[in-house]
Amino acid sequence: xxxxxxxxVFRLQxxxxxxxxxxxxxxxxxxxxxxxxxxxxxxxxxKIRDANGNTVGEWGFHEEE
Numbered sequence: 001x002x003x004x005x006x007x008x009v010f011r012l013q014x015x016x017x018x019x020x021x022x023x024x025x026x027x028x029x030x031x032x033x034x035x036x037x038x039x040x041x042x043x044x045x046x047k048i049r050d051a052n053g054n055t056v057g058e059w060g061f062h063e064e065e
Contacts (some may be wrong), residue, residue, distance in 0.1 A: 006063035012048070014057035020050035034059065 014027060021030070030048050037046070045060025 004065065006065050009062050009064050010059070011062060012057065012059040014048055016056075018050065018052075018054060018056065020052040020054065021056045026050065030056065 014021065014030060016022065016027075020026060029051060034046075034048055045062075046058065047055045048057035048059060050056045
């Protein structure tokens with residue numbers, strides 16, 4: 001009998017359209033900020049913020065079967 005293991009998936013979603021999330025450069029900046037934060041806080045999920053500090057998305061590690 002095999003034991004089925006859960007697969008860990010990383011999901012990231014960013015909503016475009018507000019004043020500080022219009023271009024690829026805006027997305028790149030948000031991802032760079034996220035990368036710096038995750039190096040220090042080691043959380044498994046969190047919010048993504050634009051240059052103005054507004055929440056524009058979320059990210060996280062999730063188990064799927």
